[in-house]
Each structure stands twice: as structure tokens, then as C-alpha cells.
Amino acid sequence: MIGSCIFYKFSLIYRVERLIERCENDMVNLFKQALGEGWDITPAGGLTGNAYVAQRNNERLFLKRNSSPFLAVLSAEGLVPKLIWTKRMENGDVITAQDWLEGNKLRPWEMQDERVAHLLRKIHQSSELLHMLMRLGISPITPDESFKKLLNEVYESKLHLKYLDVQRALNYLEQLLPKTRGHKQVVCHCDLNHNNLMMTHDGLLYLIDWDNATIADPITDFGMVLNKYIPQQHWEKWLASYGVIKDKSLIERMYWYLILDALSYMTWHTHRHEEHKVNERLLELRSLNEEVRFTILN
Secondary structure (H helix, E strand, O other): OHHHHHHHHHHHHHHHHHHHHHHHHHHHHHHHHHHOOOOEEEEOOOOOOOEEEEEEOOEEEEEEEOOOOHHHHHHHOOOOOOEEEEEEOOOOOEEEEEEOOOEEEOOHHHHHOHHHHHHHHHHHOOHHHHHHHHHOOOOOOOHHHHHHHHHHHHHHHOHHHHOHHHHHHHHHHHHHHHHHOOOOOEEEOOOOOHHHEEEEOOOOEEEOOOOOOEEEOOHHHHHHHHHHHOOHHHHHHHHHHHOOOOOHHHHHHHHHHHHHHHHHHHHHHHHOOOHHHHHHHHHHHHHHHHHHHHHHOO
16 A cells, blocks of 8 residues: 555656646747747746746847736836847747846845845836836735735634634734825835845846735835844834835834734645644744734833
């Protein structure tokens, strides 16, 4: 019986590997149709499997299948590497090619650089980005809508019955909800980790991977940066580089969104039966609860 299970496991792995290989071959052939002869095409990594690198002699391009039309505006605003061309294929797929720039992802401590704050301010102040997202059918997300959606997810997963910290977090969200209303909503990247920021060898900073972009309170972006990367004694200076003043109202909103985010991830990992990830988020939530308790409500 054990032998049969092991055989089935490796058979399944083999079939998955072959399926991935066929998908990669199909993608390479698609990109070769778009580019013509003479290009070497290799996967660029990432979760979607839609990104590839093409090279011919000294020329290199970053290729992607079915990027959002949002990419053109991001390129025009200088927020991502330059968009070179867009081609629609016979099967309906859209291929985009961008400049391949030599550089490195930011290391965690480099997120403290004021250039990160300046880049976020440029994004959040861009009316062109906002208009394009709205044209694509993305509507602003209000805090009340987000809270209602989260409540449904938590109740469905019954996390509030299992963890006291979840109950406390929901109480804090309800208590601080009025503080989040009435604030200007802008285009937010919503996945601001250091791996999504690239510094070129020429000193240009780009923010990549815009798949989660939405319209929301800008603190959903810079609050994540503050909490994860900036020591608290430097918050005021970093926020000044961004262009806002650190006050109690700002901190209340920041922790509201951080708790909302942590709970959302807890419910997501719960549905995927990823207990270790649930426990990681629970520890994060416990820390956020303590910050709210002693920093804001004390």
C-alpha cells in the first residue's frame, strides 16, 4: 500500500512537470512568433509564468503575455521600465516588450531610502494612473466595504471562535473604523515589499508587479512600508520625505489597515489549510493588537 502511494506521488509529480514543460514550450513559441527569428527566450520567473526574457546579441527585452493596459500609463509615468511595443497575436493574446535594465532588487534596509518615499508620492499624486484604473472598471474601495467583506470571511472561517486575538482585532477595527472615513483615495500598488522595487545601475528606481493595484487610501501602501521596514524612531522623517505629517490620526488609520490586511491573510491561509502560515499571521496580528492597545487606546 505504501509503495502504491509513493508510486502515485511520483507519477503525479512527473505529470505536473511535463505539463509545466509543455506550457513553457507553448509560451516560448508564442513569443518567437511575436519577435521573429534569432532570439533566445527563457522564463523570467514569477508566479504567473507569463514573464520571459528575450536576448539577441546584446539586445535584451522583458516580455509578458496579457499585461494590463495599465502598463502603458505606468511606462509613460516613468514608474516601470520603458514599454517598447505591444502586439496582439492571432489567438487573441497580447504580448508586451519592455526595456531590460541592469539592476538589483532593493534589500530590506534600502526601503528606508527617501527615494522610495518620493516614488510613492509620485504614484499617489498621479491623476493619469487614477483615470486609467477607473477606465478599466476598478472602483474605489471604501473602509466600510472592506470591513464588511472581512467580517463575512472571518465568520465563515470561524477564526473569531478559535482565536482571542482575532476577536480583539475585530473590536479594534470596529472602534477605529470612523477614523478611516473621508480620506482621499488614490492608486495604490498594494504589494509593497522590497522584492518589487528595482534600482538600476544608473540609480533609477522602479516599482514592478502591479497585478494587485487598486484605488484606496494611500496609507495602505506607505503604512505597509513603515510597519515592515522603517524603525519607529525614523517614521516622522520618512513621512516628511513622502509629504505628510505624522500625527495620531495617521497612526490610527495605519494600524486599522494593517490589522485588516493581517486578518485577510489569515482567512486566506485558513481556506488553503496552511496552518503554519495562519500561525505566522496570528503572531503578526498579536503584535499589531498590542501596538493599538498601548500606542493608540492607552
